[in-house]
Amino acid sequence: MAAASLLINPSDFPSSLECYTTGSAYLPTPPSTSPPPPQVREKIIELKTIELPSFVTGSAQALMQSRIAELAMTGDDEGAFFVGDLGEVWRAWKSWVTELSRVELFYAVKCNPDPLVLQLLALLGTGFDCASQSEMTAVLSLPSPPSPDKIIFANPCKPASFVRAARSLGVDAMTFDNTDELLKIAKLHPRAKLVLRILTDDSKSLCRLGLKFGAPIETCPSLLATAQSLNLDVVGVSFHVGSGxxxxxxxxxxxxxxxxxxEMGRDKGYSFNFLDIGGGFEAEYFLPMAKTLREALDRHFPVEMGVRIIGEPGRFMVSSAFTLATNIIARRATAQAVLGAAGVVVGGLGTPESEKEEEKAMDFMSASIVSLNGSGEGSMHLGDAGSGEEQTPKVMYYINDGVYGSFNCIMFDHQIVHPFPLTLNGGASLQPFPRSFPPNVQMEEDLTVQMGYGASCEPASVWGPTCDSIDCVRNVVMLPRELEVGDWLGWGEMGAYTVCAASTFNGFNKSQVHYTTGTDPVASAAISRVLGDAI
Structure with missing residues (x-):
């Protein structure tokens, strides 16, 4: 794609400076011979085409094990990494267009702005829900970008500069839920196609977006009257039932x-023809949600009304597509357990006195873990499974990603993540993936127990690499005793609200992504064909 230009109109800025007085003191007036103030130059932002990473074919498990083996042979950095299975994205897309054929898919970029995911979806004909200038430019900088009319600027409260950017990029569809936003848009983007974001019941959702956005129904008539007085084009309605x-x-x-x-819009003289049903979709509940939506849309917005309907799925599209591999960089356990497992004999260990001191140290460690948040509430705050609340960890594992990185989903997205061993005995033994990954919610039985490791498991805690004590990934979880420093832990369902919000706090790198098209031969062939020209 040829580089596009983002133009800022000089008329948006004052053409001259005004002088103000305070009492009798006047600001000095320039002499009449002074040159006029310079004209404000147009600000040009080049949209440079994004270079896409490569991908392979095959299973996510095979790619992950290959990467681990490669790191072990070369002795390179043992950095944590993702495997992105584009076949899972393809399957989610197919499920959407099958179950909700009336609803155009507009992917929520904020959930995971991975460039290869964006390009695949763009080439499949999807639209995009963008919430910022950066998200709009990321989508429009793809090698095969969508047209601007396939983007909705779905942020009801936007910085003025972002509204100018949307106008310059040709993005006209945008949401609002308040009077100030209407005044802003009337000044900066009067040609916009406006969508009124309304407040809905989101009490059954993981993240309640109604706490921040959405106009109550009773305020809609006055907002529509204001839009009409400003000669703004309101084309429809949007809502969001909350994330998850x-x-x-x-x-x-x-x-x-x-x-x-x-109907309120009709009373104000508008003829709405656009409905945005937002996001909130999860794989676990998608089929009953799709059924409910089909029935509701047919009842309230039958096909003959001619209303264009879009939806903004995020986590539904990518959650299962990304699996994270983390390396155990350190371990804290009793010296007797560590050295005994290694076959090392040290004088003084194993005596009643030494065992008593070791038990005291482990009891203190356990007490510290369960009181991280004060009053014994740390485990609930940091995603402890209910099955482990009555247990105390016997060992602490430190991994090379944490809550400041990919596991920020624990803090911000209320996820309870479930580890499983990728290797055991210091990397000597590769372990299989589970047959399926559970959702990141509380479970009665840990994933490792479900996979058959129960007899060899012990309660453990898992910590991130930073120097902050809040960097705890799991307070108590059952893990195999054979885990050692250098082994790898896997984490499924890590595609949503993870890498997008990761930081480099304390100098730790973000986890990189390696891609595969998956094992389904039909999906793999289709993805390779669709992406082939874009890579």
Missing amino acids: CKDPQMFDDAVGRAKTVF
């Missing part, structure tokens, strides 16, 4: 509210 919705009926209720606002 657990109750399909929330969509039924929201669609009914949207129909009410459509």
Whole structure:
């Protein structure tokens, strides 16, 4: 794609400076011979085409094990890494277009702005839900970008510079939920196609976005009247039932509210033809949600109404597509356990006195873990599984990614992540993936026990690499005793709200991504064909 230009209109800025007085003191007036103030130059931002990474074919497990073996042979940095299975993205797309054929897919970029995921979806014809200038430019900088009318600027409260950028990039569709936003848009992007974001019931969702966005129904008539007085083009309604919705009926209720606002728009002289049903979709609940939505849309917005309908799935598209591999960089356990397992005999170890001191140290370590957040609430705050609350960890494992990196999802997205061994005995034994990855929620039985490691497991805690004590990935989880420093732990369902919010706090790098097309021969061939010209 030829480089595009982002132009900022000089008319958006004052053409001259004004002089103000305070009492009798006047600011000095320039002499009449002074040159006029310089004209404000147009600000040009070049959109440089993104270079896409390469990918291979085969299973995520095979790619992950190959990478681990390569690192072991070369002695290179044991950095944590993701495997991105593009076949999973493809399957999610196929499921969406099959179950919700009336609803155009507009992927929520904020969930995971991975460039290869964005390019694959763009080539499949999807649109994009962008919330910032950076997200819009990322999408439009792809080797095969979508047209600007396949982007909705779905942030109801936008910086003025972002509105200018949207205008210059040709992105006209954008949301609003307040009067100030209307005044801003009327000044900076009067040609915008506006979508009124309404408040819905999101009480059954993981992240309640209604706490921040959405106009209550009773305020909609006045907002529409204001838009009309400003000669703004309001084309429809949007809503969001909250990220990670657990109750399909929330969509039924929201669609009914949207129909009410459509009627309000008609009363104000508008002819709405656009409905944005937002996100909130999870794989675990997708089929019943899709069924509820189909019925609600057919009831309130039958096909003959001619309403264009879009949806903004995020985690549904990418959560299962990314698996994380982390290396155990350190371990804290009793000296007797560590040295005994290594076959090392040290004088004084194994005596009643030494064992008593070791037990005291481990008891103190355990007490520290369960009180991280004060009053014994640390485990709930940091994603402890209910099955381990009555247990105390016998060993502490330190890995090379944590809550300041990919596991920020624990803090910000309320995830409870589930480790499984990729290697045992210091890397000597490669271990298989589980048959399927559970969602990142509390489970009665840890994943390792479900995989058959139960007899060899002991309660452990898992910590990130930084020097902050809040960097705890799991307080208590059952892990095999054979784990040693240098072994690898895997983590499934890590594609949503992970790498996108990772930082380099304390000087630790973000985890890199390696890609495969997966094992499904149909999907793999299709992905290779679709992406082939773009790489």
